[in-house]
Amino acid sequence: MRILNTLSKACLVMLVAVALALAAKPATAAWKPSKPVTILVGFSVGGAMDTAARLQGEVMSKALGVPVVIRNVPGAGGRNSVTILNRSKPDGHTMAAINLPGQAVNQAARGMDPDLRTFTWIGRQVSNPYFMQATTKAGKDQWTSLKQMKTAKKPIKAGITGTGGNTFPISVITANLVGFPVEFIAGFKGPELITGIIRGDFSITNLPLVKRWTTAVQSGEAKAIVVYLPKRHPKFPNIPTGVEQGFPELGSSSLVGQNLYALPPKTPPEIASVIEEALVKANNDAALKEKIEANGNIVAPLSKQDTTKLVADMLALVQKNSALLKKYIK
C-alpha cells in the first residue's frame, strides 16, 4: 500500500515535472517571428528615417527569416508612429522608428500620452546631429559666433518648420543654453528654411547636418555657426562645436536628433532580444553603413539599456526646458 502510495506520488511529481518542462519549453527556445515584421515610420518616403529603415529592413529581414515591411504613417511631426506602436500587440511583429527629442516634447511639454519610458527600446537607427546656420544677406542682422549672439539686444529671429519635429526643441534648448534672446518664425517647409536664410527672412536656423541642408553654407549665402556634437563632424570639419566656443553643454547627446527603434510596451525580453540581434546585424553591415552615412547621418549602434537611458535623459532635458517650450506651444 505504502509502496503504491509512494509510487503514485512519484508519478505525480514526474507528471508535474514533465508538465513544467513542457510549459517552460517555448520560453527557452529562441522566439521567431511568424509573419512579416512591420517598421512604422512617422515620416514620408525618401526622408532620412525612411531611407535608413528601408536599408536596415533588408538586412534585418534576412536575419529574422521573414520580410520586414516599412509602413509610412506620416503626420503630426512623427507622432503617428508613437500612437500606433503604443496600441500594437507586443508580439514582436510591429516596431517603430521614433524621432527624439521631437516626441519627447509631446510628452514633456504638451502632456500627451503615451509615456515613452514604457516602450521596449531596441536600439538606435541613426543619430542626426543638428547645426546652426546664420544668414549672410547684406542689410540683415548677421551673426558669426555664439559669443557674439549672446550680446544680441533684441530677439534673434530663428526660422523653424513647426512645433512638431526635432528642430523646435533643439532650437529652444540651445538658445536657452547659450543665453541669447530668440523669436521663432514657424511654418516654413524644410527647403524654405534654406531659401529663407539666403533671402534673410530670418537670421538663424537649425537643421540636420546632412549635405542637402548645407548648400547655402557651401555657396557662401549662409554661415555655419555651430554643430551640436562633442567633436567636429568628420564629413563637415569646418563647422566648429559648441565645446570649442565655450558652451560644453551643446555637446550633449540629448541635443542630437535621434531616431530610435522601439517595440510596444510590455514586449517580452526574449522577443526584444531577437529583434535587437537582427538590428545589430544590420548595424554591422559595412556597405549598409556607408550608404546610410552617405548623406551625413551617423550610424552609431546603441544597446537596449543605453537606448532606454538615452530616452530618459532626453525626456529629462525637455522637461527641464518645458516652461520655455510651452511659451510657443498653445
Add this chain to the structure above:
Amino acid sequence: MNRVNYSYVVVNLLYLAVVLLVVIPSFGFDGQGGLVPLVLGIPTLVFILFCLGRELLYPSAAPDDSVEVAPWAKAAPVVAWLGVFCVLVLLIGFQLTIPIYMVLFLRSFARLSWARCTVAAGTVWALVYVSLELVLQRTLFEGVLFGAILPLL
C-alpha cells in the same frame, strides 16, 4: 410658388455647421490665429444665412428636379451600400469584404446572374490582392474582429 430645394437647404446647413465650428473658437485665439478664419468666416456666415433665408422664404435658387443628377430616393440605396462596405471593412477587413460586397452588390443591386457576380468579384479581389499585397507588400486593413487596431480618431 416654387418648391423649396431641400438638398440646397441641407448642404447650406452643413456649410453653416462648418463655418460655426471655425468661427466660434476663433474668437478665443490670441494673436493672429483667428485673424484669417474670422475675416473669411464671418462674411461666409452672412452669405449662408442670407441664402438659406432666401431659399426658405422665396424658393427659387434651383429647382430640385434636375435631370442631370439622380434624385435622393434613387441615390439612397447606393449610399446604403457604401455604408455596408464601410461597416464590413471595419469588422472583417478588405480581404473578405471585397468579394462579399461585390457579389451582394452586383446580385441584388445590379441583378446580375450568380455566375457573373462570382466571376467579377473573384477578378477584382485577385487584382487587389496581387497588386497591393503581393507586389506592393502592403497589408490591407484586417478588420477589428481579426485583431486589427483602429488608429486614434
Add this chain to the structure above:
Amino acid sequence: MFEGFGAALVTIAEPHVLLTLFFGSVIGLIFGAVPGLGGILAMSMLLPFTFTWDAITAVYLFSGIMGASSFGGSISAILLNTPGTPVNAATCFDGYPMAKRGEAARALGLSAGACLLGALFGLVILALLIQIMRPLVIAFGHPEIFWLVVFGLVTTATVSQGSLLNGLIAGGVGILLSLVGLNEPTGLIRYTMGSEYLWDGIPLIPFFVGLFAIGELINYSAQGGTIARDNIQASIRGAWQGVMENFRYAVCLLRSSSIGTLVGIIPGVGGETANLIAYTVAVQSSRSPDTFGTGNPEGVIASEAANDSKDGGALLTTLSFGIPGSLAMALLLSIFIMHGVSPGPQLILDNPIFIWTLLNGYVVSNAFASIFGLLAARYLAIITRVPVHYLSAIIAVVALAGTYILRENIWDVLLVVLLGILGFGMRRAGVPVLPLVIGFVLGNLAEKSFLLTLRIHDGSYLGFFNSVISWILIVTMVAVPLITRMRTRSTPKP
C-alpha cells in the same frame, strides 16, 4: 549652358535607357490612373531596388514614373471624374463633362497632347530661365506666394457657374476646411474638436476621392445606364483631333505651361496647386468663362499642361539648391546622394549634361505616355460605355482600398464615403464643387504665406507690397478680368 544638351540627347537613344524609361512610364501610367496610389507610392516601392543600380539609370526610371503618372491620372479624371492623383483635380472639371457628352477620346487626346507639349514647353522655358533660376527662386518669397495664391482664389467667384453668392460660399467653406489642424505659424491646433486624426488637417487625397469619385459614383449608380449619355457611338473617335486642338489653344497651352513651371520652381508650393492656378487663370482670361466646367477643352489643356511643366521646374530647383521641393523630389534626391552625386549650385555649372539628361528623360517618358494615350484612347473610352453597375462596384472597391493603402488609416475610408455623400448632395443641390476645391487646396497656403509675411516683416503690412513681383501679380490680378470683360463686351456674341 546648352553644352551637354546634345550629348544628353545621344545617351537617351541607348536601348537600356529607353527600356528603363518605358518601364517607368508604364508603371507611372498604372499608378497614376488608380485613385489613391500615385507615382510617389510607385517610386517609394521601387526605391530599395534601385540602390544597386547606377545613378543615371535609377533617375531615368523615376523620371519615367513622374512623367507618365500625371497623364495616367488624367485618364481616370476624364473617364470617371476621379482624379487619379491630386494634381489632376482640375482635369475633372471639363474632362468629365466631355466624356459624358460622348467625347471621351477627344478629351484623352487633349490631355495626351497637353501633357507632352506642356513638358516640352516647360523644358524650353527652363532653358531660357536656367541662368536666372537661383535669383528667381529667391525672389519668390512669402509675399509673392501669397499674391500668387490669392490670384487663384479670387477666381472662385468667376467659376461659380451661375450664382456668384453660391460660389463665394463654397470657396469660403473650402478655405475654412483647409484651416483645420495644426497651424504651424501660430502653433495652434485648431478646429479638430479634440480629434488626433485631424491634427494634420483633412487629408487631400480622401478629400478628392470622396468629393469627385464617390460623389459621382453615387450619381451614376442611381441613374443606371452608361457614363456617356449622348453620342455613344462617337465616343471612341476623336483622340487625334484632341491632340491637334492643343495647337488651336496655343495661348492657353503656353500660359498654363509657364504657370506650371513657375509653381514648380517655387519651393513650398505643392504640385497640387499648379493645375488649379493654371485652370483659374484660364477661366479668368477666357472670353466665355461660363463655359468652363461644362466641357471646355481649354480647361483640360490648362490643367494638364501645367501639371507636366511643373515637374521640370521642381527638378531644377531641387538640383540647383540641393533641396527637395516635393516628395517625389525628395526620393530623387536620396538616390543622387546615395550614388555620390551632390546636388547644389555647382551642379548646373560643372555637370550640365547630367541635368539635360534628366530633363530629356522626363520629356521622353511624357512622349511614351502620350503615345500610349493616343493609341489606347479609343479602347479606354469604352469604359464610358460599360454599364455603370459594374463600374460602380469596381470603382468603390479600388478607390477605397487605394485610399486606405496610401496612409494605412482606416478612418480615411470612412471620410471618403462621407465626403462622397456631400459631393452628391452638392450636385443635387446645384451648388458648385469647383470653388470648394480651389478654396480647399489654396486656402491653407494663402493663410500660411500671409502669416509668415507678417512675421518676417515684424507685423507690418507693407511687406506685402515691397517687391516688383508682388506688384506685377497684383496688377495682373486686377487687370486680367477687366481686360477680358472689356474684350467680351466689344466682340459681339456669335
